[in-house]
Amino acid sequence: xxxxxxxxxxxxxxxxxxxxxxxxxxxxxxxxxxxxxxxxxxxxxxxxxxxxxxxxxxxxxxxxxxxxxxxxxxxxxxxxxxxxxxxxxxxxxxxxxxxxxxxxxxxxxxxxxxxxxxxxxxxxxxxxxxxxxxxxxxxxxxxxxxxxxxxxxxxxxxxxxxxxxxxxxxxxxxx
Amino acid sequence: xxxxxxxxxxxxxxxxxxxxxxxxxxxxxxxxxxxxxxxxxxxxxxxxxxxxxxxxxxxxxxxxxxxxxxxxxxxxxxxxxxxxxxxxxxxxxxxxxxxxxxxxxxxxxxxxxxxxxxxxxxxxxxxxxxxxxxxxxxxxxxxxxxxxxxxxxxxxxxxxxxxxxxxxxxxxxxxxxxxxxxxxxxxxxxxxxxxxxxxxxxxxxxxxxxxxxxxxxxxxxxxxxxxxxxxxxxxxxxxxxxxxxxxxxxxxxxxxxxxxxxxxxxxxxxxxxxxxxxxxxxxxxxxxxxxxxxxxxxxxxxxxxxxxxxxxxxxxxxxxxxxxxxxxxxxxxxxxxxxxxxxxxxxxxxxxxxxxxxxxxxxxxxxxxxxxxxxxxxxxxxxxxxxxxxxxxxxxxxxxxxxxxxxxxxxxxxxxxxxxxxxxxxxxxxxxxxxxxxxxxxxxxxxxxxxxxxxxxxxxxxxxxxxxxxxxxxxxxxxxxxxxxxxxxxxxxxxxxxxxxxxxxxxxxxxxxxxxxxxxxxxxxxxxxxxxxxxxxxxxxxxxxxxxxxxxxxxxxxxxxxxxxxxxxxxxxxxxxxxxxxxxxxxxxxxxxxxxxxxxxxxxxxxxxxxxxxxxxxxxxxxxxxx
Numbered sequence: 001x002x003x004x005x006x007x008x009x010x011x012x013x014x015x016x017x018x019x020x021x022x023x024x025x026x027x028x029x030x031x032x033x034x035x036x037x038x039x040x041x042x043x044x045x046x047x048x049x050x051x052x053x054x055x056x057x058x059x060x061x062x063x064x065x066x067x068x069x070x071x072x073x074x075x076x077x078x079x080x081x082x083x084x085x086x087x088x089x090x091x092x093x094x095x096x097x098x099x100x101x102x103x104x105x106x107x108x109x110x111x112x113x114x115x116x117x118x119x120x121x122x123x124x125x126x127x128x129x130x131x132x133x134x135x136x137x138x139x140x141x142x143x144x145x146x147x148x149x150x151x152x153x154x155x156x157x158x159x160x161x162x163x164x165x166x167x168x169x170x171x172x173x174x175x
Numbered sequence: 176x177x178x179x180x181x182x183x184x185x186x187x188x189x190x191x192x193x194x195x196x197x198x199x200x201x202x203x204x205x206x207x208x209x210x211x212x213x214x215x216x217x218x219x220x221x222x223x224x225x226x227x228x229x230x231x232x233x234x235x236x237x238x239x240x241x242x243x244x245x246x247x248x249x250x251x252x253x254x255x256x257x258x259x260x261x262x263x264x265x266x267x268x269x270x271x272x273x274x275x276x277x278x279x280x281x282x283x284x285x286x287x288x289x290x291x292x293x294x295x296x297x298x299x300x301x302x303x304x305x306x307x308x309x310x311x312x313x314x315x316x317x318x319x320x321x322x323x324x325x326x327x328x329x330x331x332x333x334x335x336x337x338x339x340x341x342x343x344x345x346x347x348x349x350x351x352x353x354x355x356x357x358x359x360x361x362x363x364x365x366x367x368x369x370x371x372x373x374x375x376x377x378x379x380x381x382x383x384x385x386x387x388x389x390x391x392x393x394x395x396x397x398x399x400x401x402x403x404x405x406x407x408x409x410x411x412x413x414x415x416x417x418x419x420x421x422x423x424x425x426x427x428x429x430x431x432x433x434x435x436x437x438x439x440x441x442x443x444x445x446x447x448x449x450x451x452x453x454x455x456x457x458x459x460x461x462x463x464x465x466x467x468x469x470x471x472x473x474x475x476x477x478x479x480x481x482x483x484x485x486x487x488x489x490x491x492x493x494x495x496x497x498x499x500x501x502x503x504x505x506x507x508x509x510x511x512x513x514x515x516x517x518x519x520x521x522x523x524x525x526x527x528x529x530x531x532x533x534x535x536x537x538x539x540x541x542x543x544x545x546x547x548x549x550x551x552x553x554x555x556x557x558x559x560x561x562x563x564x565x566x567x568x569x570x571x572x573x574x575x576x577x578x579x580x581x582x583x584x585x586x587x588x589x590x591x592x593x594x595x596x597x598x599x600x601x602x603x604x605x606x607x608x609x610x611x612x613x614x615x616x617x618x619x620x621x622x623x624x625x626x627x628x629x630x631x632x633x634x635x636x637x638x639x640x641x642x643x644x645x646x647x648x649x650x651x652x653x654x655x656x657x658x659x660x661x662x663x664x665x666x667x668x669x670x671x672x673x674x675x676x677x678x679x680x681x682x683x684x685x686x687x688x689x690x691x692x693x694x695x696x697x698x699x700x701x702x703x704x705x706x707x708x709x710x711x712x713x714x715x716x717x718x719x720x721x722x723x724x725x726x727x728x729x730x731x732x733x734x735x736x737x738x739x740x741x742x743x744x745x746x747x748x749x750x751x752x753x754x755x756x757x758x759x760x761x762x763x764x765x766x767x768x769x770x771x772x773x774x775x776x777x778x779x780x781x782x783x784x785x786x787x788x789x790x791x792x793x794x795x796x797x798x799x800x801x802x
Contacts, residue, residue, distance in 0.1 A: 030790065035785060038569065053599070171498060
């Protein structure tokens with residue numbers, strides 16, 4: 001397989017933050033039908049191993065493009081910006097303040113009269129912030145303002161982490 | 176083509192002949208074997224007409240072992256030599272099985288790698304061996320009933336099984352001399368059996384509550400493709416726990432001290448509880464008479480009382496449903512069908528609660544005990560190559576995240592749960608001390624952040640890192656998870672290329688050496704048989720490669736090969752045919768490697784061709800249009 005193809009090209013999709021998810025998913029299934037090891041199960045070990053590698057690459061590609069954050073990071077990587085490691089990019093202090101407040105709010109959730117409602121409110125707030133950041137990123141990337149796009153991704157990372165914490169608190173409250 | 180004449184009498188390699196393959200449901204309580212016969216998947220009975228084989232093995236001092244019903248009948252009489260619910264011990268360490276307490280009342284002895292062995296009159300038996308004994312009975316039944324040698328089996332495992340439990344299951348198959356075509360997740364198998372692939376599209380939920388394990392899977396179906404979106408569950412929760420809760424309650428009602436329960440009596444009471452549970456599926460109350468040794472008594476159990484006892488357990492399964500549904504990204508309204516699997520879904524409270532949760536009546540049309548084996552048989556038929564035109568494809572996920580230990584006893588996840596498999600992931604790490612020349616790679620599975628809360632799968636050491644300042648070395652760790660959900664890990668220091676890799680053998684699994692030794696012991700005149708077996712294996716592998724290439728050339732040779740390339744391949748194939756008809760296993764093995772290397776380019780061209788064809792019709796044009 002031509003590994004030099006980027007993930008978008010693999011699915012014959014335009015390189016853009018806007019991805020038609022149903023199209024992505026349909027093409028993913030078409031490719032799986034051609035590549036999956038089960039399609040080659042009766043063939044030689046060699047061929048099955050090869051198909052396993054191809055499928056792994058395909059799975060990595062679809063996982064990366066499906067989720068907005070990893071898709072944004074991948075788009076930046078294509079332009080030479082690595083946002084997966086440690087970063088020195090400064091984040092504006094206002095945003096950081098807001099993050100601290102949101103985390104404090106999360107910590108106080110279990111003590112609220114209706115913790116589930118409090119959690120839902122918080123979750124909605126974080127979701128709407130994420131939505132806005134995704135719109136920002138899309139515009140910045142399209143305008144080739146990569147430095148700004150990198151900053152937006154940093155912010156998304158903060159919020160996605162918060163989403164995970166919200167979910168794990170919800171699980172704990174359920175138990 | 177001439178090459179197809181390589182088959183010897185009685186062992187045809189003709190590609191279109193129906194190959195014998197089975198699906199095996201290796202359950203906690205019961206096991207089954209099924210196959211596709213004249214287009215229909217059926218479970219296979221033993222000579223007495225029994226389809227279900229109780230997963231119970233009794234070891235006797237004369238060296239004989241009983242498997243199935245005969246063994247189950249002696250479970251209370253001979254508790255230490257009669258192994259029940261061995262699936263609960265698979266892939267577990269000594270500490271884990273001790274924690275099971277009275278549920279696993281055996282005399283455990285620690286083996287190498289802290290793997291638990293059960294001490295019996297016939298010697299120490301590992302859970303893997305006990306499972307292999309069950310598998311052997313099932314494959315013997317299949318070979319007898321089908322009248323031929325099996326090319327392989329699809330063996331089902333709970334979707335929520337971790338890597339250690341999967342590896343243990345695969346080891347048991349190896350020990351039972353079975354070629355594993357695939358380890359298939361039980362809920363996925365059930366979805367296949369329901370034939371919901373028949374032009375159906377949409378989201379379905381499979382709720383699988385067996386004797387000892389609980390799985391919930393959310394799948395999306397699309398034209399024969401079963402795509403698992405998310406899976407969850409509890410690999411230590413099942414109908415056995417219902418029995419235990421009821422047995423404990425019966426004991427306390429009768430004034431029996433449950434803290435000092437003698438093993439035979441404990442077995443007797445759980446067996447009673449199981450009968451009561453089954454009777455309560457159709458009756459509102461059941462009278463129980465207890466008479467074992469010096470203990471006796473009578474009481475009545477109502478369904479409401481039973482429901483109260485198991486309410487918390489059922490609620491636990493629903494929490495897992497909720498979490499898994501969330502992971503899948505689907506909401507409850509999108510779920511079009513709910514499939515019930517496993518004997519424990521016969522319990523009325525379970526059915527009520529599940530239909531309440533999903534807001535619809537679940538499917539119970541196929542016998543919940545058999546549905547998994549039937550699904551496995553359907554996939555085995557496809558994997559054996561009996562259905563080249565089938566559109567069926569199963570895309571599964573990994574149930575639990577995989578990660579590495581980092582500083583401070585924390586786990587860094589490399590592969591997140593519910594990632595589609597097969598999958599590969601790499602990450603770079605660095606040294607934290609000046610001059611550090613070795614690095615411990617500790618592989619873990621689980622969702623928690625602390626190492627102590629996750630399951631330790633393996634540890635290995637990458638040595639020979641050149642001394643550098645802290646943080647200067649770059650070590651890339653790569654995880655590969657295959658289509659069976661099994662993990663292998665490799666680590667490489669990037670500046671020097673020093674490499675180290677392992678197939679993850681759980682800390683308390685059997686080593687390859689141990690398996691080979693056990694296999695050898697199981698042969699009567701070991702050495703000679705082993706050589707014969709090796710020769711046969713290499714011949715089979717050579718045949719497979721030859722037939723595959725032959726078919727590939729026939730299908731795509733005209734389009735993808737030049738005349739010279741085709742000539743070269745045919746002459747290389749002829750050489751392997753010559754080796755294959757000899758009796759030198761080593762030479763055949765080498766010949767296979769040579770031909771594989773020479774034909775790699777063709778295989779890879781075919782894959783690329785497949786990709787192009789899959790996306791034909793919407794390629795660059797569309798991209799241009801959108802720009």
